Amino acid sequence: xxDTDDWQRLAKAxxxxxxxxxxxxxxxxxxxxxxxQRDVTGGFLHQYLSDEETEITEADATEIVEKTSTGQxxxxxxxxLHETFFDAATRDAKxxxxxLAKHKKPRGLLxxxxxxxxxxxxxxxxxxxxxxxxxxxxFEGKKGTGKEKVFESEMVKELRDLGATWNPKNxxxxxxxxxxxxxxxxxxxxxxxxxxxxxxxxxxxxxxxNGLYGLRPSVGRLPYEGMANSMDGQNSVLSVVGPxxxxxxxxxxxxxxxxxxxxxxxxxxxxxxxWRESDTKLPAETPLTFAVLRHDxxxxxxxxxxxxxxxxxxxxxxxxxxxxxxDPPSHKRGLELxxxxxxxxxxxxIRAAFALSGEPMVPxxxxxxxxxxxxxxxxxxxHIAANNVAKREWQKEYMEYWNATKExxxxxxxxxxxxxxxxxxxxxxxxxYIYYGYSxxxxxxxxxxxxxxxxxxxxxxxxxxxxxxxxxxTDKKVAETYDLEIYDGAHVSVQLIxxxxxxxxxxxxxxxxxxxxxx
Numbered sequence: 001x002x003d004t005d006d007w008q009r010l011a012k013a014x015x016x017x018x019x020x021x022x023x024x025x026x027x028x029x030x031x032x033x034x035x036x037q038r039d040v041t042g043g044f045l046h047q048y049l050s051d052e053e054t055e056i057t058e059a060d061a062t063e064i065v066e067k068t069s070t071g072q073x074x075x076x077x078x079x080x081l082h083e084t085f086f087d088a089a090t091r092d093a094k095x096x097x098x099x100l101a102k103h104k105k106p107r108g109l110l111x112x113x114x115x116x117x118x119x120x121x122x123x124x125x126x127x128x129x130x131x132x133x134x135x136x137x138x139f140e141g142k143k144g145t146g147k148e149k150v151f152e153s154e155m156v157k158e159l160r161d162l163g164a165t166w167n168p169k170n171x172x173x174x175x176x177x178x179x180x181x182x183x184x185x186x187x188x189x190x191x192x193x194x195x196x197x198x199x200x201x202x203x204x205x206x207x208x209x210n211g212l213y214g215l216r217p218s219v220g221r222l223p224y225e226g227m228a229n230s231m232d233g234q235n236s237v238l239s240v241v242g243p244x245x246x247x248x249x250x251x252x253x254x255x256x257x258x259x260x261x262x263x264x265x266x267x268x269x270x271x272x273x274x275w276r277e278s279d280t281k282l283p284a285e286t287p288l289t290f291a292v293l294r295h296d297x298x299x300x301x302x303x304x305x306x307x308x309x310x311x312x313x314x315x316x317x318x319x320x321x322x323x324x325x326x327d328p329p330s331h332k333r334g335l336e337l338x339x340x341x342x343x344x345x346x347x348x349x350i351r352a353a354f355a356l357s358g359e360p361m362v363p364x365x366x367x368x369x370x371x372x373x374x375x376x377x378x379x380x381x382x383h384i385a386a387n388n389v390a391k392r393e394w395q396k397e398y399m400e401y402w403n404a405t406k407e408x409x410x411x412x413x414x415x416x417x418x419x420x421x422x423x424x425x426x427x428x429x430x431x432x433y434i435y436y437g438y439s440x441x442x443x444x445x446x447x448x449x450x451x452x453x454x455x456x457x458x459x460x461x462x463x464x465x466x467x468x469x470x471x472x473x474t475d476k477k478v479a480e481t482y483d484l485e486i487y488d489g490a491h492v493s494v495q496l497i498x499x500x501x502x503x504x505x506x507x508x509x510x511x512x513x514x515x516x517x518x519x
Contacts, residue, residue: 007133007357014129014136034171039489041188057189061113061250064192068112071100088125089114092160108161109257115159116191118182120228122153130228134356140228141356153226155195155241158261172486173427176206182244183210193250197227199239200338201422201439204495207244207451209427211491213510214244214451215251216442218501222258225267231349236341236388237443238269248511251450255503271501279504282512289409290316291326293420298332299435299475301424302482303462308454308492312419315516324408326418329397331441337391338444343368345378363431391444398445402499417509418497424478426457426490432481435474439495448498450510454517455492459484 019027028048031037037044046054056064056073067073074097099107106112122128127149129135139147175184182194183206196203198216207214219238229239243254256275264270282288292313295301301309313323347369354361361370406414421438442449463484470476496513498506 007359010136010357011133011359014133038171040171045188057192059192060247061192061245062247062253065106065110065113065253068096069100069106073112109260110159110254113193114191115254116182116185116194117156118194118196120197121156121195122147122151122226122228123156124152125149128228130230132353132356133359134353136357138356141353151226153228154223154263154267155225155227155258157266158223158258158263161261173429173490174209174433176209176427177202177433180206180209182206183212186210186212186244186246189246193243193245193254195241195243195254197224197239198242198443199237200342200436200443202239203242203244204422204439204442204449204451208422208453208493208495209491211453211456211493212244212246212451213248213251213453213514215242215255215503215507216240216449217242217255217503218446218448220269220271221273221501221503222255223263223267223270225269230353231342231345234341234344236344236384236391237338237446248507248514252507252511255507273501276504279502280508282505282508283411283413286411286413287321288316288509288512289322289324289405289411289413289415291324291405291415291418293326293328293418296331296437296441298335298437298471299424299478300468300470301421301438302426302479302487303464304426304455304457304487304490304492305421305424305494307462308494309419309421311454312452312494312513312517315519316513319516322410323419324405324415326415326420328401329394331437333394334398334441334444335437337387337394338440340379340383340387341391343373343379344384346373346376348378364433395445416498417506420495420497422451422493422495425481426487426492429481429483429486435478442495442497446500448500448502448506449495450506451493451495452510452513452517453491453493457487457490457492459488462487 031040049057059067064073074093093112096107096112100111117123119128120130127136128140132141135141137143137148139145139151174180175187182191182196185191186194187210196206196214198204201216203214203216206212217240219240222241224239224241227239227241243251245251245254259273259275262272262274264272290313292309294306294309316323350365350369351361351374360366402414404414406412409415423433423438424435425432464482468479470479496506496510498509
């Protein structure tokens with residue numbers, strides 16, 4: 001194990017290298033304090049940009065592709081960053097411009113579109129560390145593999161073939177995780193669309209906290225082959241790749257384009273399921289029916305989340321649609337099952353990654369994978385099998401509950417989707433994310449879900465209910481994190497949950513709900 005000075009030296013050198021890769025004339029040398037400037041998005045950021053730069057950074061992904069594919073904008077104009085490699089982005093963009101000039105057609109469906117990537121994707125010429133100091137200068141913690149800065153994840157290859165180049169709203173709050181860098185970057189319009197991963201909410205949480213749309217597809221819909229990961233080989237609840245963007249059309253463009261590459265030919269876990277345009281057509285002859293989950297029976301949501309839920313319900317009812325209450329099988333059981341899966345090895349893999357450098361675990365990780373768990377042996381095959389059986393039985397019970405709703409919807413169909421919180425709060429305060437139940441239960445079910453921005457916190461409306469009585473200690477602690485002054489102005493979102501492999505339908509429903517909210 002490396003000593004403390006070693007990991008701190010490595011981390012400092014890495015940070016300095018990243019900062020030095022940004023041209024000095026592009027840097028904002030000093031920002032006002034959080035007290036002076038809480039929100040650094042929009043107008044604050046635009047003061048550092050030209051009118052042309054503002055037009056580009058505020059453009060939707062579909063508009064960018066349209067303009068770069070027709071030569072109105074050059075791809076070189078719109079290069080973006082992942083672990084800041086501006087020179088490589090510029091070279092790729094120049095090659096795309098030359099291809100368009102020579103062949104008079106774009107290279108692919110995403111020609112010239114900047115796509116930012118979570119530090120979990122392997123990209124040629126770039127180091128992937130997943131935040132582990134011990135992975136610096138290695139390939140996933142191993143030295144001399146021949147893959148360092150050469151190997152690429154399958155998703156990255158497909159993005160290249162498609163022609164892609166590669167909580168700022170309230171700085172008192174977190175941007176979410178673990179795709180929080182994506183959420184903050186896109187929230188600042190530093191990227192028009194990005195890709196993160198989600199094993200317990202890590203696409204949806206940053207999307208919600210930063211006022212973005214974010215899709216959690218079911219396992220096997222988008223390629224994950226070649227991604228860096230912790231606990232690789234834990235197959236009970238798999239991580240998935242999903243997009244985040246300021247618009248639904250950007251999510252649709254990215255998913256449709258990636259599926260056009262037939263990823264099932266290169267990733268053995270991807271279903272051979274092209275984009276299904278027919279599933280984007282919502283029923284016209286009967287109203288839609290939604291269910292609403294206001295409380296999961298474990299932790300109450302903060303006042304702004306309650307208001308957002310009611311805002312969505314009222315907007316849909318105003319359009320003539322039915323909304324019923326959602327009282328499903330125990331979410332507590334589902335959370336126990338997913339936590340069992342996350343701890344099959346009792347943290348051996350994660351602790352080994354930290355031990356490479358001597359870097360200490362942050363409290364949130366230590367709370368799960370440190371302490372007594374470090375002395376316990378990994379679970380045996382019988383334990384894992386039993387958990388898988390219990391999960392399958394719970395999923396079956398949940399499935400039949402959903403099926404049974406056709407008796408009360410009035411349409412002859414089960415509910416089309418469920419409106420639910422993403423988290424109990426609009427965003428987490430530093431070190432304050434102590435309950436993941438609303439997002440991770442979707443992973444345990446392997447359902448499709450998409451985040452919808454609804455409103456922002458208003459301290460004059462979202463006041464505390466004096467009659468609140470917590471159900472348990474976690475409920476009490478979550479409630480105590482709410483502060484009107486700190487949360488004022490933060491984004492507030494909900495998630496729309498569909499069934500397994502309903503990505504097209506969920507995106508279409510999300511687009512419809514977003515339109516209903518606008519009136």
